[in-house]
Amino acid sequence: MNKILALSALRPGESGRVHHLLHRGPMRRRLRDLGFIEGTPVRCLGRSPGGDPAAYAVFGAVLALRDTDSGQILITKGGDTP
Amino acid sequence: MREEPILIALAGNPNVGKSTVFNRLTGLRQHTGNWAGKTVSLAVGSCESQRHRYTLTDLPGTYSLLAHSAEEEAARDFLNAGQAEAVIVVCDASCLARNLNLLLQILALTPRVLLCVNLMDEAARHGLRLDLPLLSKRLGIPVIGVSAREKSSRETILQALDALIDGPLPRPRCLPQLPPEADEDAVTAALLHRAAALCEGVVWQSDLGKPRRDEAIDRLLTSRWLGYPLMLLLLALILYLSVLGANPLSDALSALFGWVELRLNALVAALGLPDFWRGLLIDGAWRVLAWVVAVMLPPMAIFFPLFTLLEDLGYLPRVAYNLDRPFQRCHACGKQALTLCMGFGCNAVGVTGCRIIDSKRERMLAMLTNSLVPCNGRFPLLLTLLGLFFAGGSALRAALGLTGLLVFSVVMSLAATRLLSATLLRGQPSSFVLELPPYRRPQLGQILLRSVLDRTLFVLGRAAAVAAPAGMLLWLLANLSPGGVSLISRCAAALDPIGRFFGMDGVILLAFLLALPANETVLPVLLMVYAGGTVLTAPGDLQQFHALLLQQGWTATTALCVLVFCLFHWPCSTTLLTIRRESGSLRWTLLAALLPTGMGLALCALIAALSRLLA
Structure with a gap:
């Protein structure tokens, strides 16, 4: 069993799989529509010059999320790279 | 069928x-x-x-x-x-x-x-x-x-x-x-x-290497050390190309319009129109219109296609990505950077663009602070003054100066956002997702068509529609002189003490007030009022304009104050109406006018006081 950590903890180049979302309300829905559902592979592509937000590859697209938001997306590290 | x-x-x-x-x-x-x-x-x-x-x-x-x-x-x-x-x-x-x-x-x-x-x-x-x-x-x-x-x-x-x-x-x-x-x-x-x-x-x-191309470009354009410098460099480059290409074009247009004016005068003389109508139509409407077109068209015709090119390539979302951290610190939405970018084109468009922000509080922040960045209609005044007083005729220095002013305006816009989010619009930043779409090969023909037709001609048409009637009004104000003093001189004289306190003069304040329908007309109004009776041979002749300003007692401090006030004053009437429509509230609209005006006047007063102190 892999350790569960927050998406925001991924370093650029690292990847993992979505485990579950702590978000509630509209943001949960929005993130799930964009592909953040259980088992989806995600990869951290890099961080903006200010250090936050970071860019993630998920479901064939590149999305930027602030750490406060990606901190509530829990993932397991490793797995295939999207 | x-x-x-x-x-x-x-x-x-x-x-x-x-x-x-x-x-x-x-x-x-x-x-x-x-x-x-x-x-x-x-x-x-x-x-x-x-x-x-x-x-x-x-x-x-x-x-x-x-x-x-x-x-x-x-x-x-x-x-x-x-x-x-x-x-x-x-x-x-x-x-x-x-x-x-x-x-x-x-x-x-x-x-x-x-x-x-x-x-x-x-x-x-x-x-x-x-x-x-x-x-x-x-x-x-x-x-x-x-x-x-x-x-x-x-x-x-x-x-x-x-x-x-x-x-x-x-x-x-x-x-x-x-x-x-x-x-x-x-x-x-x-x-x-x-x-x-x-x-x-x-x-x-079929080829795993290729999708990585975008990622490599992104790593460079959003890198920790190069992200910001590259952004500034791109901005400076666009402005430099605009200034460089605009100068000869402006000169050519000026010469052309000067020639047309001679012909028009000859025509009017041949028709035997009374002097009043000649003054109203040619010295009033035509001259101001010619000025606006000669000064505005060339930089816009170069700036807009270049800006649209960046937009088409997909660079703007990267700008928002790079700038998100500062907006986050101001408790605002990262998409506000996009609306600011639109504001550089036209503030009214920028305000409408604020609809992309979901949270009501953050949308209001973006709308209220949008006009703190100068729209394209204000670039000509900024560039002209930079050229006459600070750049010594060098296109590179003028472009760098304008880059500096734009960066300063973004910083002030952020400061105002921070101020509002700490006072009237308190709250925590809401969640949002910013998509970074793949870089796309731009459609060059489309870019030219769209930027020239949709933007350049639209903005120019609006300015011209305002400029011609404004020119006539101004000419009337300047030439109707009950009691021997023209109306415009009376207004300017009344405003003069206020203007002086803020490092400017009454004429400048009056010009900004009269330019409420379109910021583009500040320059011709100044010209019109200062020139008074003297006849300017060629519209857009900057050396003559410079001499005129010096004659009126302009110094580098005056020019600096006008630059600052041009960046920060009430939004144009189109923008105000748009804010009224989008916010649905007169009070917020009023604030949107008072906020930049207050900031501009405070800065000008500071500059004027410092310069008095140092003198």
């Missing part, structure tokens, strides 16, 4: 070229931007195929129909109302799985759907191959692949649409079966799993 037009809805994720498809089909020009959520209202157009007439409604770009943002509700309501005979769903070939999520949701509402997989050329460039016949078989609906930027795509889409309308009702056979008691999470998961399964064997990645 004069039948009633058939209603068709156009749906799709943001940024999949949906508006390009719409334009391709209807021929109706409609601005498309390479960022999410540009289409915020429903655009309608019509087109004709060999068999039918169609009315197309371009729905707002959405990722889903199930969430609760304004765009998604608009799209869902339209589809639910069942007016549309058929729906064209536009997808991005490079991001098929996520796009199919929306398609599946639409198929649950209506079966007559045509899936139009767009950007096939981009996908091929990224080394992707798509088996669309297989996808069509799996979905049970017609699927076509197009590159909407190519002319031939129109025929492909219309043929498929005709076939869909005349053919039997498709029977989609791919919808996930859900128990009625399934909760939201189960629905989203089922949809996405089905979307992923549909793509299995349909999408082939």
